[in-house]
Amino acid sequence: MAKDDQQLTPWQAAHQASQGTSSKGNRRRRKAQFKKRSRNSRKTTNTQFLSAIQRQNLKIGWPFVVCLLLLIGILTYLVLPISSVNNVIVRGNRYTSSASIRKSSQAMNQKTVVVLSQTKQIANRVTKDDSRIQSTAAKVTGLQQLTLTVKEYPVIGYLYKDGGYQQILQSGTILNSKVLNPKDGYPVLKKFKKASILKRVIKQYRKIGPTIRANINSISSSPTSTNPDRIYIQMSDGNQVYADIDSFGTKMAYYPSITSKLKTKSVIDMEVGAYSYPISQKGKQNNTKASK
Numbered sequence: 583m584a585k586d587d588q589q590l591t592p593w594q595a596a597h598q599a600s601q602g603t604s605s606k607g608n609r610r611r612r613k614a615q616f617k618k619r620s621r622n623s624r625k626t627t628n629t630q631f632l633s634a635i636q637r638q639n640l641k642i643g644w645p646f647v648v649c650l651l652l653l654i655g656i657l658t659y660l661v662l663p664i665s666s667v668n669n670v671i672v673r674g675n676r677y678t679s680s681a682s683i684r685k686s687s688q689a690m691n692q693k694t695v696v697v698l699s700q701t702k703q704i705a706n707r708v709t710k711d712d713s714r715i716q717s718t719a720a721k722v723t724g725l726q727q728l729t730l731t732v733k734e735y736p737v738i739g740y741l742y743k744d745g746g747y748q749q750i751l752q753s754g755t756i757l758n759s760k761v762l763n764p765k766d767g768y769p770v771l772k773k774f775k776k777a778s779i780l781k782r783v784i785k786q787y788r789k790i791g792p793t794i795r796a797n798i799n800s801i802s803s804s805p806t807s808t809n810p811d812r813i814y815i816q817m818s819d820g821n822q823v824y825a826d827i828d829s830f831g832t833k834m835a836y837y838p839s840i841t842s843k844l845k846t847k848s849v850i851d852m853e854v855g856a857y858s859y860p861i862s863q864k865g866k867q868n869n870t871k872a873s874k
Contacts, residue, residue, distance in 0.1 A: 688704070694726060739771060752788065
């Protein structure tokens with residue numbers, strides 16, 4: 583080998599040396615490229631792995647993020663003025679003032695979400711606070727609005743007491759407030775001094791149909807020695823009726839059929855059974871009863 587080296591010309595030796603250097607450089611470049619590819623491959627693998635973890639975390643975490651944002655939105659809304667009721671509309675009232683109904687509802691400036699969950703309690707409170715109101719319906723009709731629809735008991739008559747007239751409702755309740763003049767078409771109850779007797783009268787009176795009821799001018803206590811529960815009913819058609827407190831509500835249903843057979847204004851006695859006689863003979867009938 584040494585012999586062959588000694589026989590190489592200077593040009594051959596230089597060429598051989600350059601080839602050796604080139605081979606070593608090529609090996610180093612290939613090695614560097616391999617290392618670079620390995621690093622890139624590991625980097626890609628790591629990136630893909632991180633992306634998979636992020637996607638998994640996003641799937642798990644997004645409901646929490648949505649709920650958090652929703653909670654923040656709700657809390658923000660609740661602290662704003664627009665979350666409270668600032669208008670209460672009252673419908674259906676004829677006698678009860680809208681102001682008193684609004685006050686009974688206690689809904690003004692309350693949170694709308696609270697009012698929405700308590701509409702039944704609000705309706706019950708309004709009905710309970712006023713004896714004139716028969717029923718109430720409460721409904722949230724806007725972001726800041728509550729609508730109350732009330733139904734009032736109709737007036738079925740008046741009680742004359744101490745120079746004034748107190749309204750009698752269909753429920754049987756007698757209002758404390760008085761009016762100077764009763765409305766036409768409503769009968770007036772008179773001379774009932776005991777509350778227990780008046781209660782019995784109203785109970786029977788409520789059984790009378792609207793048509794016959796509208797024909798009654800007044801109902802008065804008219805006791806006798808034999809019947810302390812006798813009442814006197816003055817009709818608007820000119821007839822007069824005597825009846826018993828505990829039965830006149832039922833017996834008055836026969837009034838139209840009785841009057842259809844009358845030829846003159848008469849007294850109709852419904853205390854026991856039912857019979858009639860002309861008003862012109864009223865004095866004679868009373869004398870006959872007295873003599874008996």
